[in-house]
Structure formats: C-alpha cells, structure tokens
Amino acid sequence: MPYLKRSDFTYTALFCEENIWKLIESLYINQLAQPIDVLFVINKNNTIALFEQKLSLKSKPIIWDYHVILTALIENELVVFDFDTNCHFPSSIYDYFHASFPNYIQIKSAYQPLIKSIPAKQYFEYFYSDRLHMQGIIDNSKFPQYPIISPDNDFEKLTLEQCRSTKNTGFSSTLFLPNDYLTHIKL
Numbered sequence: 733m734p735y736l737k738r739s740d741f742t743y744t745a746l747f748c749e750e751n752i753w754k755l756i757e758s759l760y761i762n763q764l765a766q767p768i769d770v771l772f773v774i775n776k777n778n779t780i781a782l783f784e785q786k787l788s789l790k791s792k793p794i795i796w797d798y799h800v801i802l803t804a805l806i807e808n809e810l811v812v813f814d815f816d817t818n819c820h821f822p823s824s825i826y827d828y829f830h831a832s833f834p835n836y837i838q839i840k841s842a843y844q845p846l847i848k849s850i851p852a853k854q855y856f857e858y859f860y861s862d863r864l865h866m867q868g869i870i871d872n873s874k875f876p877q878y879p880i881i882s883p884d885n886d887f888e889k890l891t892l893e894q895c896r897s898t899k900n901t902g903f904s905s906t907l908f909l910p911n912d913y914l915t916h917i918k919l
Contacts, residue, residue, distance in 0.1 A: 736764065738821045744876040748800040749861060749892055751815050753881050755802060756856045765804040765811070765822070767852035771913070772895050773799040773845045781843035784818045784831040795843060798896050801828075802852065803917065810917065825914065833910035847908040849916075850895065860889040 742754040752770055759765045773780050773796070781793035788794045802813040803825060811822035812829075819828050833845060861881045883889055898907060908916060 736821060738815055741815075742876075742878070743815050744874075746866065746870060746874070747861075747863075747876055748798075748816065749859070749895065750876055750881055752800045752802050752813070753856065753859050753861075754878075755813055755815075756852055759804065760856070765806045767856070768803045768805060768810075769849045769917070770852050770855040770895075771801045771803060771812075772848040772850065773801070774848055774896055774898060775842075775844060775846050776898050777842050778896075779843055780845040781839050782832055782845065783834055783837075785816050786818060787816070788818070793839075793843070800895075804852075825917070829910055829914055835911070845910060846898065847910055847913045848895065848898070849906050849908060849913065850890070855890065855895075858883045858885075858888050858890040859895075860891055862891075865892060 741751075741758055743751050749772075756767045756770070759767055773782060778797040779795050780798065781795055782788075782799055783791075783793045785794045785796075799814075799816070804811055804813060804822065806822065810825040812819075812825050813822045814828065814832075815821070817823070817828070817832065819831050823831075859881055860883060863875060863880060866875065906916075
C-alpha cells in the first residue's frame with residue numbers, strides 16, 4: 733500500500749464532511765485509490781462514541797455529534813481514511829473498526845454508533861454544504877478557505893442534514909451497526 737500523509741490533503745478542523753469530499757476529489761484526480769463509501773457515523777441522539785480519535789483522552793472515547801470517514805481500495809486492500817484518528821492514514825478497515833468500535837466495551841445505547849453508508853461517487857457528485865451548522869459556533873476565520881461545496885446540478889443536492897439523518901435520504905444509503913458494515917463490504 734502506498735504511503736500517504738494526511739498533510740498532503742485538504743483538512744479543516746470540525747469539517748469532516750468537507751474533508752472527505754475534498755479527499756475523494758483528490759483521490760479521483762490523482763488516481764491514488766478507488767473510493768467506495770462515505771460513512772457517516774451517527775445515531776438518533778447525535779452522541780456517538782468513537783475510540784482512538786486524536787482528541788480522545790487515553791483509552792476513553794470521544795463523543796461526537798457525527799463523524800465522517802471514507803472506505804476505499806488501494807492495491808486490492810480495503811482501507812479507511814479518517815483525518816481525526818490515531819490509526820494509520822489510511823488504515824486497514826479491520827484495524828480501524830477494531831480500534832474505533834471495540835466490541836469488548838459495552839457502550840450505553842445513547843452512544844452506540846450507526847454507520848450510514850453513501851456511495852462515494854454519489855457523495856462526490858451531489859453533496860452540498862452550506863456550513864450553516866457551524867455558523868455562530870466557531871469564528872468565521874476557522875471555516876474552510878475554499879468555496880462552499882455544491883453539485884454541478886443544483887436540482888439534486890445531498891445536504892449534510894440528509895447525510896446525518898437516520899432516516900432514508902432518497903439517495904442510496906443504508907444504516908449498519910459497525911460489524912454489520914464489515915460483513916456487508918467484504919470483497
């Protein structure tokens with residue numbers, strides 16, 4: 733697997749959904765990997781527990797309202813790209829899931845993560861981010877320096893709200909428990 737560095741890609745803290753969109757764009761342009769699925773880690777409470785994140789304290793999880801990662805193929809190996817993890821970049825999907833969603837730890841149902849899978853091609857073509865979810869929460873200087881991501885076709889948009897919803901978005905997306913996603917994605 734080729735060595736890739738996080739610093740080679742566009743990254744803005746607190747904008748994981750845009751970081752993944754920009755990563756897909758770069759992977760397509762440079763043909764470094766074949767993007768498969770954009771994974772929104774979500775739940776109905778907007779309180780998902782995720783382990784091995786850079787902001788985690790020791791062996792404790794961090795609680796996010798949601799998180800976004802990418803699965804891809806590199807030289808026939810299934811990997812995960814996550815800018816905010818302590819795992820390798822990219823990491824084997826099995827190593828990443830074992831570290832981030834450990835089975836041996838019982839998590840209260842309010843913090844149980846669900847995986848919403850959206851095909852990377854659809855996400856890349858239709859995702860739209862107006863950044864309203866961060867207005868008034870962080871200073872404008874902390875926003876991405878590039879223009880808002882918007883699809884070529886204004887008629888069909890996949891909004892952040894649709895991606896974060898546990899309901900069907902109208903786009904091809906499915907909800908999985910982490911282990912069920914691993915079973916689903918086996919190549």
